[in-house]
Amino acid sequence: MVKLIIRHLSKSYKDKKRKSSSALKNVSLDLDINGIFTLIGRNGAGKTTFIRIVSTELLPSAGRVYLDGIDVVKNPKEIRDRIAVIPQEAELIPWMTARENIYAYLLWRGLSFKEAKERTNAVISRFKLEKYADKLPRKLSGGTKRKVLVALVISSDAKIIFLDEPTTGLDPISRKELWDVLNQLKKEHLIILTTHYLEEAEELSDYIIILNKGKLVKAGTINDIRNAIGYPYAIKIFNGLSKKIRLNGKVVKKNDGTFQVFSDEITANNLAKKLIKTKVKFSINPTSLEDIFYMLVGDINKEEEK
Numbered sequence: 001m002v003k004l005i006i007r008h009l010s011k012s013y014k015d016k017k018r019k020s021s022s023a024l025k026n027v028s029l030d031l032d033i034n035g036i037f038t039l040i041g042r043n044g045a046g047k048t049t050f051i052r053i054v055s056t057e058l059l060p061s062a063g064r065v066y067l068d069g070i071d072v073v074k075n076p077k078e079i080r081d082r083i084a085v086i087p088q089e090a091e092l093i094p095w096m097t098a099r100e101n102i103y104a105y106l107l108w109r110g111l112s113f114k115e116a117k118e119r120t121n122a123v124i125s126r127f128k129l130e131k132y133a134d135k136l137p138r139k140l141s142g143g144t145k146r147k148v149l150v151a152l153v154i155s156s157d158a159k160i161i162f163l164d165e166p167t168t169g170l171d172p173i174s175r176k177e178l179w180d181v182l183n184q185l186k187k188e189h190l191i192i193l194t195t196h197y198l199e200e201a202e203e204l205s206d207y208i209i210i211l212n213k214g215k216l217v218k219a220g221t222i223n224d225i226r227n228a229i230g231y232p233y234a235i236k237i238f239n240g241l242s243k244k245i246r247l248n249g250k251v252v253k254k255n256d257g258t259f260q261v262f263s264d265e266i267t268a269n270n271l272a273k274k275l276i277k278t279k280v281k282f283s284i285n286p287t288s289l290e291d292i293f294y295m296l297v298g299d300i301n302k303e304e305e306k
């Protein structure tokens, strides 16, 4: 378990032309985390700002951050050996092969030539990258490049890995491959991830934080969040709903004529029994993260307004 304590964290950016804009607003957390810890939110919600501050790249405007027992604002150097970061839109160095990229990174982190070489070989074989290792990045697919980047940060032996939108722009197959890699890595590392793909966050995360306009909206396991909003179950009713059946909970009528009813367990059970009697086609599932996000914040694909 890694302790993450955040107290009243705020960040405003100032530049000459624009007035100051507030990217994080009074965020506080106190958690023991392991596995995959995911920040979700729209573009502009503050995810990258959060990652940059917690990984010591950026100073906050106010507040404190303690990661693994270290005050990262006061003592950034103390945490740096324990963390590795792939920033949003990170690229491999284009004139170096995949192997050279990994090797150079390890030298930069302070390893000896010998150790860097051994670790580079080990990580290439672990990630089955032998076929690609001696190619330049421009010869590699987007998915393979992303895998090389993950291999590179993992080779450092850092306990805590930050990945800022590692799957954005990848095709579905490469994305699933990367999920497999992350599911392996979470056994040995804490992964702090950001994504705006909600099914990805639901599939991978042990803990989720929802940010909106720089504010913390909800935090918890997916089940915590489902229960906290009071609608842990989603019933989808396909057609032929009798007018006699009253729908309790939160009812959404979709354009295709189906209904979606969000409710607690007892209400869901009662409704299911009635629907079975009237032979209406329906499905019942735990409420998806996408539906939860929609209820709390709205459409994830809308740009964040300032």
Ligand SMILES: Nc1ncnc2c1ncn2[C@@H]1O[C@H](COP(=O)(O)OP(=O)(O)O)[C@@H](O)[C@H]1O
Binding pocket: 013, 014, 015, 021, 022, 023, 041, 042, 043, 044, 045, 046, 047, 048, 049, 050, 306
């Ligand atoms: N370097 C910067 N200078 C000025 N404003 C910034 C800078 N970086 C981010 N912002 C602003 O801060 C807000 C949060 O951005 P960011 O943390 O990148 O969000 P996300 O990663 O969730 O898309 C946005 O309104 C963005 O425009």
Ligand SMILES: [Mg+2]
Binding pocket: 047, 048, 049, 088, 164, 165
């Ligand atoms: Mg970002």
